[in-house]
Amino acid sequence: MFEKSLYDLIRGLRNHKGTEREYINESIKECRKEIRSNDMDLKSTALMKLTYLEMFGHDMSWAAFNILEVMSSPKYRHKRTAYLAAVQSFRRDTEVLMLAENQLKKDITSPTPTVISLPLIAIPHVINPSMANSILSDLIPRLTHSHPAIRKKTVVTLYRLALVYPETLRPAWPKIKERLLDDNEDASVTAAIVNVVCELGWRRPQDFLPLAPRLFELLVDSNNNWMAIKLIKLVRWPGTLLYITDDSQFATLTPLEPRLIKKLLPPLTKIIRETSAMSLLYECISGIIQGGILEAVEGTTEGEEVAKLCVGKLRGMMVIEGDSNLKYVALLAFEKIVRSHPYLVSQQQDVILECIDDPDISIRMRALDLVVGMVNTDNLTAIVGRLMRQLRNAPIMSATDDSKDDRGRNVGVVPYAESDDSDAEESLRQHEQNSSQPPPLPEDYRISVIRRVLDMCSRDTYSNITDFEWYIDVLVQLVRVSPATRNTSTAEEDGELEHSDDVGRSIGHELRNVAVRVKSVRPEVIDAAQNLVLVDRRDQMFPASGNGGQGVLEYAGWLVGEYATYLTRPEPVMTSLLHSNSLQLPAKTLAVYLQAVPKVFSSMAGNDQISWTPERKTLMSLLMARVIHFLEPLSTHPNIEVQERAVEYLELMRLAAEAASGTATGVNNGDFADPPLLLTQAIPALFSGAELNPVAPGAQRKVPIPEDLDLDTPINANLHSLLTQADTEGFETEEEDDVYAAYSDPITSHTDTQSQTATSASDRLDAPHKEPASYQNAAVEEEYLDPDILARRKADRKERYKDDPFYIDPDADRGSGAVTPLSRIVRDGNREDNPLDIDSIPIMELHLDSTSTPDPRARSPRRHRAAVQITMDETLGPDAPPQHIVQPTPVRAKKNLLEVDSAGLAALSLDEDGTRGRALTLAEQERKAAEEAEMRRALGEVERLRLEMQRASERLQGKEE
Incomplete structure (x- = not known):
């Protein structure tokens, strides 16, 4: 009888296009018959085909006992097939594992190295705690096997046993340590042990501190880049050889061995200068930054040199290599180093800003996080302008543009070869054509960019902003590029701004904050809010499609109501507030509109x-x-x-x-x-x-409670009867009743003196002139601001600088373009009806004897911008420590890739008593002292109870007598 091999199964699967399911079901039936045969070759072939089908999701757990049968075959090729099937299908709760334990032990003690390798590879996938304790005695002797490959696999297998049953690591650790300290050990075995030490070191670094000399020797002398990366990671992780963290506070790091910092800096610096491996270069830089080495040498000449070296190498990774992966990890390193050396990172502004326009969204996000940390007064306008231009020019990503959603492109499985004779590496899908157009931006990225812009501009109470009129125009432009939002429920409306997908609320919050804090630009803010509220300008102020930016209406309505005296067009504003479209707004926005209506009225x-x-x-x-x-x-x-x-x-x-x-x-x-x-x-x-005025968050808590405040006594004891009487009786209909007199007679209270909120003309004339930002930024603003905003800014600028002799009007006639007092006199004097008055020409004194060559060392003083008064938060008395500490939101732990909980290793000490051979750390000393104090309290309580029982017994005996 002819039986199909694995190759025949694959060929048949390719030839049955459209009927794959029926063919696979028929093949599984054939495998069920073949695997029951007494022929071990036929069993092995059937098992091989089932393993192949299991990779496509077909269950083969029913063949677990047959796998054990093939596993017991003396032939190596049969064993290899069975162990592969066991790795694919066995789980820790598989019932036949108890029967497989003896076979595993037998193959581990086999004299053939190839046979020993099979159980060593399979054990990490099928091990459970009971099996780990039983197999340990057979695995430890394999650490002294004559073949390095067996020793290497045994080390890795022992680590997997320790994950399942941590106590197995204690008896195995002396042998592993002996292999590590052996200078004649094979490099592959040493690398495997370093991998295990790296995995164990971040849990209990104090147990591996005695190995520091040997690990340092391996770092300096070894030529294995991957082992060097593992050693550097051992240094880099918080809580490892350089730092140990207290269990109660992960963020509090206490130096465990500070001498290692100066010891490790020279070899790491040498590797950074000489290595050509980008992976090793990045790990060295990351180890210096995350390991605390850079912070330890901060402020010294050596520390500055190391920082400049790291920044220079990171720049080379981004510019010279041109690899997206290297660019991404370089941005990660920049983000870590910017916390201690922001001035060095800001010097690489050109390459970092180039990453903002990178086609890869992940690189854009990394660059976006980085520029938030390096922004200052000088580069704020450039960074915000670049982000705004990106939001304005890039199209919105559709469902077909999303790389995670390929339903629009693919239907089922895309074959890479039509037949067995065609090239399997030739794709039938057409290659994507690169376009010069900017890539579409997903909505979550747009939301992130808008939030970053708001964070950069509002940092430290607007310390980086010098032109608030520019910031107001940016906020209005952000409303126009806001992405559409889903319909928010009432619960979401009451949530925090940073957790809502409606960035319009965040923009409106900034508008309100600027209006309240910066009084000098309050008219401009109210004018912007007025334009947002007007119904006839909705098409210009909001995106053409979707409901993006609608959340700003809540804050715009509050502004036009609170500062109604600043409105230039109150009648259209009132018409917009009372428009029928207002009834369709969210309830929270509608409530604000209702509050604004009487204020505008x-x-x-x-x-x-x-x-x-x-x-x-x-x-x-x-x-x-x-x-x-x-x-x-x-x-x-x-x-x-x-x-x-x-x-x-x-x-x-x-x-x-x-x-x-x-x-x-x-x-x-x-x-x-x-x-x-x-x-x-x-x-x-x-x-x-x-x-x-803005109030500090803790100010309300400092307000003292009045002593005579009584919240229990009702204000009016007859309130219920009054309400009942009001429902039953009608109102008086006389014209001259008490209510009419109360609202018609003159009021002689404090309301007679109406507060004058408007500024007088004399005060406006005497007010200091505010120096705006340079008009030379207009060329850049044209790239991210809409034409109507640019036209208004241009008109305001022209009016502001009409008497400035240094201002060149771009719309003036050809010539000097400067409208100075002298040119005005000459121009007026050339007219026939007004002859030139020579005496009106100003005379200036010229010092001809003084040299006209300026001193090159003399630098012109930097022009100081006029200070903008910003209202700070109001508070009461000195700042007091918070009474309630907000607990951080617990972060859901990521699922272990090995599907094994390794938390037990953190409590396992490799010493017999857990502290032998080293001094107790401060945390352990405090913990030990607390335990002793608790023990003393417990003993005292026991003694007290004993005495009470003794006295009670004596009293009972006295009563009986």
Whole structure:
């Protein structure tokens, strides 16, 4: 009978295109028959085919006992097939593992090295705690085997046993240590032991400190780059040979052996200068940075040289090599070194900024994290401009552009060869064509870029910003490039800004923060908020598609209400607030709009210097009618905040409308009629008072509680009866009732003196002129700002510098372009109707005897920018330590690739008593002292209880007597 081999199975699978499932099911049936045969060759072939099909996800656990049968064959090729099948299909809970234990022991003690290798390779995949303790006695003698390959595999297998059953490492460690200290040991065995030491060292570094001389010798003398990388990682990890971490505070590092720092610096520096292996170069640089070596030598000449050497090598990895992987790891190293040497990293600004436009999104993210740490006053505009240009020019990534989602390109499995005779390495898919267009950006990257821009600009309370008008334009432009967001629920609306995908809220928060803190640019901020609120400008201020940036409306509505006196167009703002589209906004934004409506109305109707004419009365009546019409349906809104504010302001507007209709207007044209006091004094008094300032987070906790504060006694004991009476009785209908008198008679309280929030003309003239940023940045701003923003900035700049003799107007006629006082005199004097007045030409004194050659050493003083006053957070008294410490959010541990919990190794000491041969660390001394104190307290408690029981017994005996 002809039986199919593994090659026949593969050929048949290729020839049955479209019917693979039926062919595989038929092949599995054939394998079930073949594996029950007494012919060991046929069993081995069937097992080989099942192992191949298992790689495609087909179960073969039913053949576990047959695997043991083939494993017991004396032929090596049969054993190899069986051990491969065991590695593929056996698990730690497989029932036949108890039967396989004897076979594993037998093959481990085989005199043939090739046979010994088979169980050594399979044991790490199938081991369990009970089997580990049983096989240990057979594995330890293999550490002295004559073949280096057997010794190497035994070392690795013992480490896997220690992961499953940590106690097996204690008896095996002396033999492993002996192999490591042997100078004549094979290099492969030494490298395997170094790998094991590296895996164990970061858990209990104190146990491996005696090996430091040998490890240092291997680092200096060995030519094995991979072993050198492992040794450097042993130094690099926090909590290893250089540093040990306390269990209670991972961030607190205590030096364990500081002498190693100076000992390791020369060989690591030599490797950095001489090695051509980029992987080893990066690990050396990372070891110097993460291992604390750079911090230990910081401030010394040697430390500066090492830092410059590392930065120079990292720059070469990014520029010369041109490899994306090297570029990524170089950015990682830059991000670590920027914390201690930011000035050195900022010198590499050109290559780092080039990575921001890299086609690889992961490299962009690394570069983005790096530029946030290196930003300063000088490069903030350039970095933000580059990021803004990227957001503006790059298209939005669609589903077909996502490399993680290939459903649009692939259907099922893509074959790489049509037949057995074709080249298997030739892909049938067409190669992707490189495009000169910028790559599309995913939405999460856009959100990350916008958040980084906001973080860079707002760092240290805007310490890096010199032109706040530019920052306001950047915020408006960020709204226009904001990505679309999903529909947020009420719970998400109340969440933190950094955890929300609506970056519009973060942008709005910055607008509000600038308006509150920087009073000099408050009119510009309110103008931007006004444009955002206006309905007729929504198409210009927000993205053309999607709902991106809509979260900014919540803060824009707050700004136009809180600072309504700064509005240049209050009527359109009120129209936009009362627009029907406002009803479709989220409840939180709608509640803010409701709060802004009476404030804007107060600024429009609260002027008591204008006579109450029929025209004004009609205008105010219509405006109040519109407000009432807008608020009436919102009085039954499902959101409690919206409903409460709508009901309150609805009643207020009804009272105002009643007061306006009952106030007589001026009869004659020249007569002055007082407007209703409800409009000019009562309503404005609700929203006037102390100016809102930023408050420190801990200031509220410092406010003392009044001693006479009683929160238990009700304010009005008859409240329930009053509410019941109000529901049953109607309101008075007389025209001259008490309520009417309260809102019609003049008020003689403090509300008579209306606060003047507007600045007088004399104060504005005497105010110091603010020096804006240089207009030469306009060429760069054109790349990331929209034309309307550029036109407004250009007009403002032209008006500001019209009398500046050093300003060259690009739109002026050809010539000098400078409009100076002298040129104005000459130009006016050339006209026929105004002859030139010679006496009006200014005279300047010239010192001809002085040299005209400037001193090259003399440097012109740097032009100081006008300081911008920024309001800081208000607080009460000195800063006190926080009473409540916010616990960090626990990070979910990553799943171990070996699927084995290695936490038991951290508590395992390789010494018999765990502390022999070394001094106790400070943490261990404190722990030991705490244990002794606890023991003393326990003994004292036991003694106290014993005495009480003794006294109780004596009392009972006394009563009995």
